[in-house]
Amino acid sequence: MAEISLPKLNMPVAAAASAIAAPTLIEINQLSLYYGASKALKNISLNLGEKVVTAFIGPSGCGKSTLLRCINRMNDLIDSVRIEGSLKVADQNIYANDVDVIELRKRIGMVFQKSNPFPKSIYENIAYGLRLHGMKKKSELDDHIEQSLRGAAIWDEVKDRLHTSALGLSGGQQQRVCIARAIAIKPEIILMDEPASALDPIATARIEELILELKKNFTIVIVTHNMQQAARISDYTAFFYIGELIEFDTTTKIFTNPARKQTEDYVTGRFG
Amino acid sequence: MENHFEQGLEALRQKLLLMASRAETAVNESVQALMQRNHDLALQVRADDDIIDQFEIEIDEMAIQLLTKAPLATNLRLVTVAMKISQNLERIGDEATKIAKRARDLAQEPPVKITLELPHMASLALTMVKDALDSFVQRDSIAARAIIPRDREVDALNKQMHHLLAQYMMENPDTIARCLNWIVATKSLERIADHAKNIAEEVVYLCEAQDIRHSFKN
Numbered sequence: 001m002a003e004i005s006l007p008k009l010n011m012p013v014a015a016a017a018s019a020i021a022a023p024t025l026i027e028i029n030q031l032s033l034y035y036g037a038s039k040a041l042k043n044i045s046l047n048l049g050e051k052v053v054t055a056f057i058g059p060s061g062c063g064k065s066t067l068l069r070c071i072n073r074m075n076d077l078i079d080s081v082r083i084e085g086s087l088k089v090a091d092q093n094i095y096a097n098d099v100d101v102i103e104l105r106k107r108i109g110m111v112f113q114k115s116n117p118f119p120k121s122i123y124e125n126i127a128y129g130l131r132l133h134g135m136k137k138k139s140e141l142d143d144h145i146e147q148s149l150r151g152a153a154i155w156d157e158v159k160d161r162l163h164t165s166a167l168g169l170s171g172g173q174q175q176r177v178c179i180a181r182a183i184a185i186k187p188e189i190i191l192m193d194e195p196a197s198a199l200d201p202i203a204t205a206r207i208e209e210l211i212l213e214l215k216k217n218f219t220i221v222i223v224t225h226n227m228q229q230a231a232r233i234s235d236y237t238a239f240f241y242i243g244e245l246i247e248f249d250t251t252t253k254i255f256t257n258p259a260r261k262q263t264e265d266y267v268t269g270r271f272g
Numbered sequence: 273m274e275n276h277f278e279q280g281l282e283a284l285r286q287k288l289l290l291m292a293s294r295a296e297t298a299v300n301e302s303v304q305a306l307m308q309r310n311h312d313l314a315l316q317v318r319a320d321d322d323i324i325d326q327f328e329i330e331i332d333e334m335a336i337q338l339l340t341k342a343p344l345a346t347n348l349r350l351v352t353v354a355m356k357i358s359q360n361l362e363r364i365g366d367e368a369t370k371i372a373k374r375a376r377d378l379a380q381e382p383p384v385k386i387t388l389e390l391p392h393m394a395s396l397a398l399t400m401v402k403d404a405l406d407s408f409v410q411r412d413s414i415a416a417r418a419i420i421p422r423d424r425e426v427d428a429l430n431k432q433m434h435h436l437l438a439q440y441m442m443e444n445p446d447t448i449a450r451c452l453n454w455i456v457a458t459k460s461l462e463r464i465a466d467h468a469k470n471i472a473e474e475v476v477y478l479c480e481a482q483d484i485r486h487s488f489k490n
Contacts, residue, residue, distance in 0.1 A: 205275075212276045228342035232277065255340040 022049030022235075025189070025219050026071060031085035033066055033075065040066050042243045043085070048236070053211060053220045055234035055251065057227065058266065062240040064223045068191050071221060072108035073101050089189070106133065109182030113194040115174035117166035117181070122149075122158050125166045125177055129185045144184060151217075152180035153210045172203025179210065183218065190214065192222040196229065208233050227267055231255050239263045277341060281350060284334045288354050288361075291327035292405045295361040298324065298368035299401065299464055303394040306375035306457055314379065317372035324365035331358040346478075353478045357408065360467040360474075364401065367460040367467070374453040374460075384450045386440050390458060393429040396422065397461045400468035407472060413479035419472040420484075426465035433458045 026048035033041040041063045048054045056064035066075065073094060075081045086093050094104055117125050126145045135141055145162070149155040154176040158169070166177050175195060182190055192211070196204040211220060211233045224230050230237050230251060237254040239247045239262070247254065247263040258264045265271050298317055305314035335355045343351055400419055407416035437451045437458075473485050 209275060228340070231340040231342070252337055252340070256336055 022052045024048065025050035025090060026221070027086075027088040027091075028067075028070075029086045029088075031067075031070065031083065031087055033063075033070065033084075034080075034082045035078070036080040040243050041070075044245050046238060046245055046248055048219070048221060050219050051215055051217070052235040053215050053222060053233055054236045054238065055230035056221065056223045056238050056240060057225075057230055058240035058246075059271070060225075061242070063243040064238075064240045065193055067240070068193055068221060068223050071189065071191055072105050072110055073099075074110065076101065106185055107187050108189040108191060109185070109187035110191045111175070111178050111182055111193070111195045113197055115171060115178050115198075117169075117174050117177050119165065119167055121163045122166045122169070122177055123162040125181050126184045129181060133185055148180040148184040149177075151183050151214070152176045153206065153213070154180060170203070172199045172206060175199065175203070175207060176210065179207075179214075183214070187218065189219045189221065192220065194223055194225060197225060204229070227255070239266060241266070277338075277343070277347070280334070280338050280341075281343075281347060284331065284338065284351065284354050287327065287331055287334060288358060289405070289409065291324060291331065291358060291361050292401075294320070294324050294327065295364045295368070296398065296401055296405075298365050299371075299394075299398055302368040302371035302375060303391070303398075303461075305372055306378065307391060309375075309379040309383070311376055311379040314372040314376035318369050318376075321365050321369045324362055328358050328362040331355065349478050349481060353474045356474050357471050360470045364464050364467045367463045370460045371457045374457045378450060378453050381450050384440070384447050384454065386436065386451075388433050388436065388454065388458075389429055390433070390454075390461070393426060393433070393458065393461050396426050396429070397465040397468065400426070400465050401471070404468045404471040404475065407475045408478070411475075411479050413476045416472040416475035416479070417484075420469050423465050423469040426462055430458050430462035 024047040026046075028044055028046040028048075031041060031044045032039060044063075044067060056068060058064050069075045070083065070087055071089070071094075075083070083095060087095060089104075089108065092099070118128060120128070123145060126148050127141050130141055130144055135144065146155060146159075149158060154173060157173060158177070166174060169177060179190075179195075195211075196207045199207065208229060211222065214220060215235075222230075222234065234251045237249065237251045238245060239254065239258075239260075241262055247258055247260045249259070253259075254263060255267060258267065298320060301313055302317045304310065305317060332355055335351045338351045400422055403415065403419050407413070407419065434455060437455050441448045441451045470485075476482055476484050
């Protein structure tokens with residue numbers, strides 16, 4: 001990776017605030033994250049809009065996945081992690097002491113790079129979370145499962161094999177089952193960490209179309225290494241480099257006329 | 273599930289067709305204003321040119337947004353061709369405006385007593401524009417290729433009228449200013465046919481990925 005100098009952002013918060021036309025749902029303020037002594041995220045301030053798709057881009061190790069995992073407190077699972085600053089979702093500081101993390105993760109679903117269905121039937125994959133949240137009645141479960149699979153654009157492909165193992169599906173289908181599982185419990189936000197990077201172009205196109213459909217009902221934050229994917233599906237894009245937010249703006253602006261040279265260099269493939 | 277990228281392409285195509293319809297109307301009305309000595313219609317054509325210019329800007333914006341999404345193969349060619357066609361349509365609008373300006377001036381002067389094949393030339397040029405756009409809509413490269421040689425007929429008519437008007441000016445020096453207006457108007461029609469030919473060449477590129485520009489010279 002080429003060495004580049006990074007002048008400090010003058011007004012990251014102001015820039016973020018002015019870029020967002022949608023109402024703010026996620027408010028990140030002066031957030032820093034340490035792995036032990038190493039500072040992985042440096043004073044990030046960023047407002048993310050409701051029912052829009054925001055893409056996080058940047059070279060490996062820039063902190064984009066770490067920030068994504070801050071949004072549903074997935075980093076809590078790592079002992080050495082320490083966080084400063086604040087992160088609010090719908091005006092609630094999710095790092096406050098009284099926050100129920102299980103309840104929080106119900107509101108904020110996550111889809112990972114590698115599809116990770118449970119080693120159970122397709123039906124049970126979706127039913128699991130619903131049962132955990134108190135749904136017992138079979139007819140009600142059936143309805144919700146169909147609705148979720150339809151919402152993830154996979155119903156027609158699996159409706160005749162609901163009780164077969166989810167592991168028997170293709171990678172792209174498994175990923176959509178995982179999305180169905182995430183949306184089944186009706187979260188407000190879906191976090192996606194490179195959800196299509198292991199898929200072929202057809203399966204990728206399906207996931208991208210699905211994301212554009214899902215944003216009608218959900219707020220989506222996606223980490224991607226694929227610049228064109230960010231351009232195709234996101235409304236806003238944030239570019240990170242070595243733990244800093246370099247630029248945040250509308251996706252059109254980031255990909256046609258970025259304000260900062262580092263962003264330009266990254267999106268044109270000159271470094272990273 | 274609907275394909276959002278295809279929707280974007282379709283919106284671009286629709287916008288281009290709306291622009292094309294505006295440009296065709298502008299040429300039609302400018303020639304009408306010229307032949308019927310209709311001062312008001314000439315002014316209207318000039319005023320409407322802003323709308324065509326705005327279309328060009330909007331089409332470029334849409335195309336650039338689509339290009340950021342990395343279209344490939346036919347989709348890539350469609351987006352780039354749309355930008356070039358819109359530029360040609362904008363120029364057609366400009367030429368219509370030039371004709372309208374001459375029509376406005378000529379309408380305020382006594383008519384020149386000379387018979388010109390201008391309606392025929394206008395009809396040839398306009399049909400070329402219309403056929404080029406039809407070939408775009410139909411994605412018909414054979415039809416597009418057939419348009420290209422027709423430009424020579426329009427060039428020949430322009431040259432012929434130029435000679436006639438030059439001759440007439442020498443014999444009737446008091447009509448020089450008016451005849452010069454006619455020369456500019458015929459030249460504009462000749463340029464409109466050139467732009468129709470350019471559009472046809474772009475359609476061939478869209479359909480066949482063959483760049484045939486500049487291959488019909490001489």
